[in-house]
Amino acid sequence: MAWDRNQMAARAALELKDGFYVNLGIGIPTLVANHIDENIDVTLQSENGMLGMGPFPYNDEVDADLINAGKQTITELRRTSYFSSAESFAMIRGGHIDLSVLGAMEVSEKGDLANWMIPGKMVKGMGGAMDLVAGVKRVVVVMDHASKSGAPKLLHECSLPLTGRAVVDMVITNLGVFEIETGKGMTLTELASGVCVDDVKGLTQADFDVAVTS
Amino acid sequence: MKKIFPDAKTALEGLVFDGMTVMSGGFGLCGIAENLITALRDTGVADLTVVSNNAGIDDFGLGFLLQTRQIKKMISSYVGENKEFERQYLAGELELEFNPQGTLAERCRAGGAGIPGFYTKTGVGTVIAEGKEHKDFGGETYILETGLIADLSIVKAWKGDEQGNLVYRKTARNFNPVMASAGKVTVAEVEEIVPLGSLNPDGIHTPGIYVQRIIQGEHEKRIEQRTVRERQSA
Numbered sequence: 413m414a415w416d417r418n419q420m421a422a423r424a425a426l427e428l429k430d431g432f433y434v435n436l437g438i439g440i441p442t443l444v445a446n447h448i449d450e451n452i453d454v455t456l457q458s459e460n461g462m463l464g465m466g467p468f469p470y471n472d473e474v475d476a477d478l479i480n481a482g483k484q485t486i487t488e489l490r491r492t493s494y495f496s497s498a499e500s501f502a503m504i505r506g507g508h509i510d511l512s513v514l515g516a517m518e519v520s521e522k523g524d525l526a527n528w529m530i531p532g533k534m535v536k537g538m539g540g541a542m543d544l545v546a547g548v549k550r551v552v553v554v555m556d557h558a559s560k561s562g563a564p565k566l567l568h569e570c571s572l573p574l575t576g577r578a579v580v581d582m583v584i585t586n587l588g589v590f591e592i593e594t595g596k597g598m599t600l601t602e603l604a605s606g607v608c609v610d611d612v613k614g615l616t617q618a619d620f621d622v623a624v625t626s
Numbered sequence: 627m628k629k630i631f632p633d634a635k636t637a638l639e640g641l642v643f644d645g646m647t648v649m650s651g652g653f654g655l656c657g658i659a660e661n662l663i664t665a666l667r668d669t670g671v672a673d674l675t676v677v678s679n680n681a682g683i684d685d686f687g688l689g690f691l692l693q694t695r696q697i698k699k700m701i702s703s704y705v706g707e708n709k710e711f712e713r714q715y716l717a718g719e720l721e722l723e724f725n726p727q728g729t730l731a732e733r734c735r736a737g738g739a740g741i742p743g744f745y746t747k748t749g750v751g752t753v754i755a756e757g758k759e760h761k762d763f764g765g766e767t768y769i770l771e772t773g774l775i776a777d778l779s780i781v782k783a784w785k786g787d788e789q790g791n792l793v794y795r796k797t798a799r800n801f802n803p804v805m806a807s808a809g810k811v812t813v814a815e816v817e818e819i820v821p822l823g824s825l826n827p828d829g830i831h832t833p834g835i836y837v838q839r840i841i842q843g844e845h846e847k848r849i850e851q852r853t854v855r856e857r858q859s860a
């Protein structure tokens with residue numbers, strides 16, 4: 413019943429198309445790299461200044477000068493290029509990146525995203541998330557459908573400070589897939605294995621249409 | 627004018643004063659000016675405003691200057707790796723201005739290029755946009771952000787020469803080039819000062835005009851998240 417982290421990442425990987433330049437966020441989005449179809453050509457961007465991000469290094473290849481945006485050690489590929497933070501965000505804000513996969517704390521039925529701050533509790537910062545949602549052509553959110561205590565995370569309105577307004581195009585949760593169209597709202601388009609529409613409704617505050625094909 | 631200085635301490639002589647703004651290059655602990663951060667701490671300078679994407683960790687990088695309470699205000703995009711930072715901020719002992727990472731990079735780039743402001747979509751509809759001028763271009767709304775300059779920028783490069791030309795290595799470039807351009811004075815530390823003419827002129831990332839002083843330093847290059855994969859046995 414329902415998808416685990418890897419199954420959610422595998423579903424998100426289906427949104428990557430041949431020739432895409434893609435930015436993956438921290439957490440479950442990072443796992444998407446393990447599920448990319450071998451028959452398509454995708455280039456991963458890391459916003460700290462790299463295009464063409466490779467896998468984690470072998471122990472004897474670790475290089476302190478080569479990290480991703482999550483500060484993890486990584487490797488380069490033959491296609492790799494490096495650049496400054498300003499150049500990196502010119503790519504992002506200039507609309508040159510095709511797809512971003514991000515985590516979230518809350519998403520509203522209008523596509524508002526909150527993923528950077530819990531007032532009075534968590535002081536971390538937005539990093540590159542506000543730039544990514546403002547500039548990347550398509551934004552896919554991957555997150556657990558509800559909090560650990562069962563509180564919905566798909567809401568009418570976000571309660572936390574926003575990362576961006578009407579910026580999310582698709583939400584993939586452990587229960588299924590939603591598409592969000594500006595002005596049209598949210599539609600449930602796929603269900604995870606062993607999940608029915610009523611299961612989803614019970615854990616969702618946001619209004620959504622159902623158009624599940626399968 | 628000679629740009630090469632013998633060490634970090636002498637390279638900062640005459641440049642620091644209380645209440646100054648300092649830009650510090652790096653992303654996480656990658657590409658930070660380790661020697662100059664320590665030397666800045668040792669000057670005892672107080673009430674600093676520090677512009678840096680991150681705030682180091684508790685016991686390395688800018689964490690040193692937080693321990694000694696020399697920082698009054700940070701302008702950053704992400705500070706999640708520093709518990710002392712969080713404690714000082716929640717206790718009201720430290721001012722903090724969050725900038726989206728791309729806005730922070732562009733503010734430095736703009737400041738260094740003599741551009742006092744620019745419009746961006748980033749942050750529209752969020753707390754970042756509050757109190758800022760909004761303007762529509764082609765049916766989309768943008769907010770006005772301002773360029774940033776610093777009294778002093780401290781940056782780290784891989785190689786440099788006596789003219790201050792700099793070359794960075796891999797993802798250690800990050801904020802260093804834009805901060806080098808936005809300092810009224812910029813001091814660079816490099817792993818190796820190389821003879822004039824040995825850097826490829828086509829491959830120089832920061833032209834020497836942006837760098838007033840340069841030192842060669844020793845670098846620990848601490849790794850925050852050491853992630854590896856296993857070799858599969860044949």
